[in-house]
Amino acid sequence: MAKIVTANARLVLRLYVAGNAPNSLIAIANLKAICDAHFAAGHELEIVDLLKHPLRALADGIIVTPTLLKLLPLPVHRVIGNLSDRTEVLLTLAGK
Amino acid sequence: MKTASPQTAVTKMLTGIQGFDEITDGGLPRGRTTLVMGGPGCGKTVFALQTLVNGAHRMKEAGIFVAFEENARQIAVNAATFGWDLPALEEKKLFFLDAQLSPEVVKVGGFDLIGMLALLQAKTEATHATRIVFDGIDVLLGLLDDPAAERREIYRVRDWLSKTGLTGIITQKAGNEAGDRYSFLQFMVDCVVVLRHQVVNGSAFRNLRVVKYRGSGFSGDAFPISLTKEGMQLTNRGPTELKYEVTTERISTGLPRLDKMLRGGYHRGSNVLISGAPGTAKSTLAGLFAAAACERGERTLYVSFDEGAAQIVRNLRSVGIRLSSHVKSGLLKIYSTRTRGPNVEDQFGDLRAQVRAHHPRCVVIDPLSALSTKLAHLASADVAQWFLDFLKGEKVTVVNTSLMNGLDTEEATATGISTVADTWIHLSYIVQDGERNRALTIVKSRGTGHSNQVRELTLSDQGVNLTDVFIAHGKVLMGVARWQWEQEEQAGRQRTQVATEYKRLHLQLGQAEAAARLQVIQTEMEARSAEIAVLADATGSASSLLRTDEAMLRKLRHADDDVRVGRRGVAKRGGGTNGKGPEGAT
Numbered sequence: 001m002a003k004i005v006t007a008n009a010r011l012v013l014r015l016y017v018a019g020n021a022p023n024s025l026i027a028i029a030n031l032k033a034i035c036d037a038h039f040a041a042g043h044e045l046e047i048v049d050l051l052k053h054p055l056r057a058l059a060d061g062i063i064v065t066p067t068l069l070k071l072l073p074l075p076v077h078r079v080i081g082n083l084s085d086r087t088e089v090l091l092t093l094a095g096k
Numbered sequence: 097m098k099t100a101s102p103q104t105a106v107t108k109m110l111t112g113i114q115g116f117d118e119i120t121d122g123g124l125p126r127g128r129t130t131l132v133m134g135g136p137g138c139g140k141t142v143f144a145l146q147t148l149v150n151g152a153h154r155m156k157e158a159g160i161f162v163a164f165e166e167n168a169r170q171i172a173v174n175a176a177t178f179g180w181d182l183p184a185l186e187e188k189k190l191f192f193l194d195a196q197l198s199p200e201v202v203k204v205g206g207f208d209l210i211g212m213l214a215l216l217q218a219k220t221e222a223t224h225a226t227r228i229v230f231d232g233i234d235v236l237l238g239l240l241d242d243p244a245a246e247r248r249e250i251y252r253v254r255d256w257l258s259k260t261g262l263t264g265i266i267t268q269k270a271g272n273e274a275g276d277r278y279s280f281l282q283f284m285v286d287c288v289v290v291l292r293h294q295v296v297n298g299s300a301f302r303n304l305r306v307v308k309y310r311g312s313g314f315s316g317d318a319f320p321i322s323l324t325k326e327g328m329q330l331t332n333r334g335p336t337e338l339k340y341e342v343t344t345e346r347i348s349t350g351l352p353r354l355d356k357m358l359r360g361g362y363h364r365g366s367n368v369l370i371s372g373a374p375g376t377a378k379s380t381l382a383g384l385f386a387a388a389a390c391e392r393g394e395r396t397l398y399v400s401f402d403e404g405a406a407q408i409v410r411n412l413r414s415v416g417i418r419l420s421s422h423v424k425s426g427l428l429k430i431y432s433t434r435t436r437g438p439n440v441e442d443q444f445g446d447l448r449a450q451v452r453a454h455h456p457r458c459v460v461i462d463p464l465s466a467l468s469t470k471l472a473h474l475a476s477a478d479v480a481q482w483f484l485d486f487l488k489g490e491k492v493t494v495v496n497t498s499l500m501n502g503l504d505t506e507e508a509t510a511t512g513i514s515t516v517a518d519t520w521i522h523l524s525y526i527v528q529d530g531e532r533n534r535a536l537t538i539v540k541s542r543g544t545g546h547s548n549q550v551r552e553l554t555l556s557d558q559g560v561n562l563t564d565v566f567i568a569h570g571k572v573l574m575g576v577a578r579w580q581w582e583q584e585e586q587a588g589r590q591r592t593q594v595a596t597e598y599k600r601l602h603l604q605l606g607q608a609e610a611a612a613r614l615q616v617i618q619t620e621m622e623a624r625s626a627e628i629a630v631l632a633d634a635t636g637s638a639s640s641l642l643r644t645d646e647a648m649l650r651k652l653r654h655a656d657d658d659v660r661v662g663r664r665g666v667a668k669r670g671g672g673t674n675g676k677g678p679e680g681a682t
Contacts, residue, residue: 016211017211018208018210018211018214019210021208021210022208023205023206023207023208024210026205026206027205030205050210050211050214050215051210051211051214054214054215054217054218054219055218057211057214057215058193058215058218058219061194062211062212062215063193063195063197063211063212063236064207064208064209064211064212064236065207065208065209065210065211065212066207066211067207067211077200077202078198078200078201078202079201079202079203079204080197080201080202080203080204080207080239081203081204081205081206081207082204082205082206082207083204083205084204084205084206085204085205088202088204089204092202092204
């Protein structure tokens with residue numbers, strides 16, 4: 001599974017969550033696990049609490065929570081949901 | 097804004113949608129949620145958006161539109177077709193949340209609307225919004241692919257709405273899978289509005305029905321709606337009780353003879369129906385009315401479904417009716433439109449918009465049957481009737497023409513117009529001696545006496561005229577037959593005149609003779625009278641002579657006074673009173 005991802009690409013992620021709502025907490029846990037497992041070498045993860053920064057979320061076009069933005073490498077990708085299916089998440093992060 | 101029933105104290109929020117605020121007695125429940133259901137193309141989004149736009153524009157209430165189905169740009173383009181300038185309103189009063197997920201978004205696992213509601217909360221506080229629309233929320237929630245989760249999110253929205261006190265509108269598709277899945281929504285909300293789109297005999301009809309309204313009375317009928325250039329309108333029946341202001345004012349039909357037949361013209365604010373076969377000069381009569389109205393300086397709207405404005409003006413000029421100057425001055429507006437099959441309500445909606453824009457006192461609809469007989473089913477007749485009711489409410493005098501071959505009551509009733517018409521004039525052809533002539537009859541005229549005679553309508557470049565028809569040998573005579581009859585009549589009159597003159601002379605002669613005879617008799621009478629006088633004179637002198645003789649005789653006899661000549665033998669004494677003889681008695 002890890003072979004899909006090229007380790008030298010710099011990965012920048014932003015995860016929007018809504019406080020400690022169940023789906024948001026699950027998403028944080030899932031994403032951290034994926035990153036630790038596959039992108040331990042180089043990744044940047046920012047977790048934004050939408051309840052505290054609504055206007056920022058608005059600027060980013062966030063509609064539902066949780067929403068994951070893969071900002072780099074381009075193109076930008078969006079994943080909504082609690083990221084429970086790791087394979088799906090990895091495929092998206094790999095730009096497929 | 098008004099409150100309906102005090103016991104429940106439901107406060108209402110005006111939608112500004114024409115007709116809707118009337119049937120719900122004030123609009124949607126304020127601070128509650130309304131569900132707007134309907135199939136595709138029913139106007140759900142228009143209903144919701146119009147409520148927001150009207151709120152922002154007229155009531156100065158800010159609103160939020162959450163668009164799940166279309167992006168904000170598409171909505172702005174659609175709104176522009178109704179003349180709503182969303183970009184201008186967006187600056188202050190309207191906020192659009194583009195909640196349409198792009199197809200590239202990957203969905204992995206469950207999500208919720210907590211974040212979105214937090215965004216909306218922030219926006220509500222910033223803009224002081226009071227109205228919010230969730231348009232097509234099923235599109236997003238369908239991604240959850242979990243009925244329980246979808247329901248949970250809907251309840252989340254509901255709870256959020258009731259907490260914030262916003263007046264919410266949720267649109268929902270009906271008649272598909274998603275519609276069934278969200279049927280619980282109907283029980284959850286306080287007000288349910290159902291929009292329907294149906295096709296009857298190939299014509300589309302949209303209607304609106306309020307099926308639920310907690311704490312308020314409402315009219316549960318299905319009301320036809322139309323999407324006009326100004327948005328959605330309900331063509332509702334108006335007040336059930338018909339209370340138009342009536343007037344005794346008469347206005348000219350444009351044809352003096354017809355005015356006379358109607359004892360002064362049409363009533364102001366009445367509906368006039370001119371029916372007839374093709375080519376019986378219905379439009380001409382309507383044109384006369386329009387021209388007369390303009391001459392009086394009244395704003396007039398001429399709606400034509402058959403011809404363009406230029407053609408109407410030209411055709412009417414050929415019979416001496418001049419409209420072009422009135423068109424130029426703006427007094428007369430000729431609105432030509434094609435009979436569109438699809439939606440009768442839309443067409444009447446357009447007409448209403450025309451009436452509102454032009455403010456006419458007189459309206460011509462030529463022909464109304466383009467709308468009603470062609471689509472001879474109940475719904476269109478209803479719509480036509482409502483439109484005429486609407487005009488009546490505005491105190492507009494309307495002349496409608498209607499294509500009708502005969503005075504077939506069934507046909508007339510089917511269109512339903514005959515009952516609305518206050519005055520009904522029927523034009524027909526009478527074929528006789530190889531020619532067709534136009535005949536005009538007043539079938540009915542409410543509130544006025546009217547001639548029950550058939551008149552012949554003649555058209556020439558000199559103008560339009562109504563002529564008496566002649567009844568001869570039990571037949572109505574028109575055209576050449578009438579002319580012949582008139583000629584004969586004239587010859588007959590001449591003959592009669594000569595005969596009369598002859599008779600007069602003859603009688604004069606007799607009179608002269610009689611006078612002469614009278615003179616003779618008079619003279620004779622005078623002669624006789626003279627004779628009689630002479631005779632009487634002679635008699636008088638004779639008798640006095642006789643008495644003188646008698647007195648003389650008495651004297652000679654020394655007779656007593658009392659003793660008459662004829663009673664000589666009876667003598668009486670009594671000389672005291674003598675001295676006067678019988679001559680004293682003579």
